Amino acid sequence: MAATLHAFTNAAELASGLADKVTERLSAAITARATASIAVSGGSTPKAFFQALSVRDLDWSKVTVTLVDERFVPADNERSNHLLVANNLLQNKAKAARFLPLYQKSGSAEDAARLATAETKAIGNPFDVVILGMGGDGHTASFFPGGSNLAAALDPATPRGIITMEAQGAGEPRLTFTFSSLQDARLLVLHIEGAGKKDTLAKAEEAGEEAEMPIRAVLRRAASPVEIYWAP
Numbered sequence: 001m002a003a004t005l006h007a008f009t010n011a012a013e014l015a016s017g018l019a020d021k022v023t024e025r026l027s028a029a030i031t032a033r034a035t036a037s038i039a040v041s042g043g044s045t046p047k048a049f050f051q052a053l054s055v056r057d058l059d060w061s062k063v064t065v066t067l068v069d070e071r072f073v074p075a076d077n078e079r080s081n082h083l084l085v086a087n088n089l090l091q092n093k094a095k096a097a098r099f100l101p102l103y104q105k106s107g108s109a110e111d112a113a114r115l116a117t118a119e120t121k122a123i124g125n126p127f128d129v130v131i132l133g134m135g136g137d138g139h140t141a142s143f144f145p146g147g148s149n150l151a152a153a154l155d156p157a158t159p160r161g162i163i164t165m166e167a168q169g170a171g172e173p174r175l176t177f178t179f180s181s182l183q184d185a186r187l188l189v190l191h192i193e194g195a196g197k198k199d200t201l202a203k204a205e206e207a208g209e210e211a212e213m214p215i216r217a218v219l220r221r222a223a224s225p226v227e228i229y230w231a232p
């Protein structure tokens with residue numbers, strides 16, 4: 001499915017423009033189905049967007065928020081994506097939203113993935129909105145080059161749900177929604193910032209193995225069009 005690039009002059013304009021787009025889609029979902037769902041990424045990029053979205057007018061009590069991926073760490077760990085979302089998105093008007101974490105207190109990441117898959121089933125398919133990020137190595141969600149479960153995570157036949165991932169560039173073991181869970185979102189966004197990420201995107205758009213740059217799976221095979229939000 002073709003991708004569309006939405007280029008902004010700076011990060012603040014992007015945060016506001018993306019918050020407007022997401023608000024519109026979540027509102028439409030509430031009107032159509034009385035509920036709305038959004039899965040967001042962690043990392044350093046989405047903070048300003050989260051803050052902009054948190055003050056938007058919306059019936060947040062009808063919105064379920066979850067994560068595209070998470071580190072296998074509790075929510076008080078400074079590297080937790082849950083912590084980032086709690087501090088920046090689940091504030092202001094968005095405090096009323098329901099949050100479903102991927103991290104579960106359990107003996108192993110595999111057990112946590114099973115529990116999180118069961119917990120998040122209630123959200124319903126497909127997600128109304130998915131916001132992906134991308135690392136400089138071409139990973140998205142926790143689909144890391146060289147990842148322990150990369151082939152399964154990217155296989156369209158792998159069911160919706162959460163899978164574990166370990167990889168050299170990942171730090172802690174990860175929990176990530178599978179490709180099949182994310183690729184048909186009603187609004188599928190790739191949010192990237194900076195010249196370096198634009199260069200990474202250009203490289204990903206060239207011929208090459210998906211396993212080398214897993215973002216290629218999304219760019220090439222997602223059922224939904226990919227809306228790329230970028231600012232320098």
Ligand SMILES: O=C1O[C@H](COP(=O)(O)O)[C@@H](O)[C@H](O)[C@H]1O
Pocket residue numbers: 040041042043044045046068069070081132133134135136140141142
């Ligand atoms: O590890 C992760 O990194 C990517 C990109 O993060 P950024 O710091 O370069 O913005 C992110 O999309 C993913 O959710 C996160 O777990």
